[in-house]
Amino acid sequence: MGPLRIIILAVLIYIGYRLITKSFKKDENKKKVDAQSAESGKKFTDVLVEDPVCHKLVPKQQAVSLENDEETHYFCSEECCQKFTSEKGDDI
Numbered sequence: 353m354g355p356l357r358i359i360i361l362a363v364l365i366y367i368g369y370r371l372i373t374k375s376f377k378k379d380e381n382k383k384k385v386d387a388q389s390a391e392s393g394k395k396f397t398d399v400l401v402e403d404p405v406c407h408k409l410v411p412k413q414q415a416v417s418l419e420n421d422e423e424t425h426y427f428c429s430e431e432c433c434q435k436f437t438s439e440k441g442d443d444i
């Protein structure tokens with residue numbers, strides 16, 4: 353009877369150990385999913401436009417805009433906008 357009790361005890365300890373390790377693994381998987389969902393959520397909101405005078409790339413929301421006959425031009429500053437309007441007609 354002695355050795356049988358030891359085997360049963362060993363099996364119970366083994367089952368208990370497996371249950372504990374399984375629950376730990378589940379927690380790890382949950383953490384991984386949370387990290388992935390946090391990554392997606394970034395949005396590309398601003399567009400870069402080229403200044404026709406100095407050829408700088410400017411974010412559209414910060415640019416100085418000038419509506420021409422059919423198109424809109426974007427400039428990095430008022431200075432470039434004025435340059436463009438004063439030079440207009442000569443080259444373009």
Ligand SMILES: [Zn+2]
Pocket residue numbers: 403405406407408427428429432
């Ligand atoms: Zn400019």
